[in-house]
Amino acid sequence: MVWVRDHLDDIWAYAVQHAWLAGVPLVLGLLLAVPLGWLSRKYGWLYTPLVAGTGLLYTIPSLALFILMPLVLGTQILDPVNVIVAMTIYTVALLVRTVADALRAVPDSVIASATAMGLRPMRRFFTVELPLAVPVISAGLRVAAVSNVSIVSVAALIGVPQLGSLFTDGFYRDFLDPIVAGLVACVLLALIFDLVIVLVTRMLTPWLRSDAARAGRTTA
């Protein structure tokens, strides 16, 4: 483990790069999945083709998708944009279904009350439907975050540096330390992503906490 102590700077730089390559697609994917989910809630017939179509994209193995990106985008094979776009595709594929299901689960009576209170559809969506869908969307986002962190490491094979580079480094030099360090760092990064999403969800859903607090007080 002397190796780890001597290379903390490198590991940190890889981790930052890794967080960027896994985190940006998460945000982009969410920003794309919300309008798509909204569309499939508004126009029910869109649900099946959207979910099935993005599901097909999700079945393409990551290494193949990374390599095929330059064909679609016209980028160079070493360009990190390939990884960002490919990871965004995976995130959207996971989240479209989650967002659509979460929005569908908002009770009709709630939507009817919001309408009766005079909220226009756009305002109603952002102040009532979307906030109520947050817990379910967040659960989907957690799955996407953890799998993104794991998949990004494959990009080391096409020469995009991040924590996965520790795997290739170690393997080509027949040296186990970097590989173990990379595995631990990846799992830690996934845990941090998970924690951030959980905290943001708590902030966005104060009513869940006050309910829990009230329930606690009555039982006490």
Add this chain to the structure above:
Amino acid sequence: MNDVLTWLTDPAHWQGYDGIPARLWEHVWYSALALAIAAAVAIPLGLWVGHTGRGRFLAVNLTGAFRAIPSLGLLFASLMILGPRIQGDAGVLVPTELILVVLAIPPILAGTYSGVEQVDAAARDAARGMGMRGSQVLAKVEVPCAMPLIASGLRSAALQVVATATLAATVGLGGLGRFLIDGLAVRDYAQMAGGAVLVAALALLVDLAASMLQRVVVSPGLTGKTERRDTAKRRLKTRTAS
């Protein structure tokens, strides 16, 4: 784009020990072997967890935690730790297959135990009331009712294995990943993109085959198809009666 098509349609790439059919065959058998072993381990284990409710906490957390571990690192670590301890060609094949199996177990296990768990308690009680023993309840009620989720667990495991088998080429094995890795090594984009197209096509085919299999193995009693047929028959009967 044209280069990729030229590479894919070149007859020279479709023959010999390193041709597309040979690599495809390697890829399929690596995957099929791993999936078979994983199913042989995970389905009985999942049935046991679902039936008895024991070890559920462990199963839930294990399947969740495994998603976070990068398969590439796991593959390299397994090869470096186990490889030198195994003689000959098996020194590469066994550690790789082991990782494929390890990655395939969580989705199958999760599908199986949650499938058994969500079986309607009334159906289970009815089976017991009819005098079935524990093993009979499992075989005749719980397994058929859990089939949709077991099949979908197998389906995601198959996709996971086919995707990870692509990485087998990085440790010197065959499979379609060879084209991707060799193409990368010599900067031959046509070869790696051609290989990537083949890998994607294989994954889509496996998904399609799995979804058709899913339809076959799920009892018609669960899909509502028989119900429709019964009501149609009943309607026909009432119509002829009146």
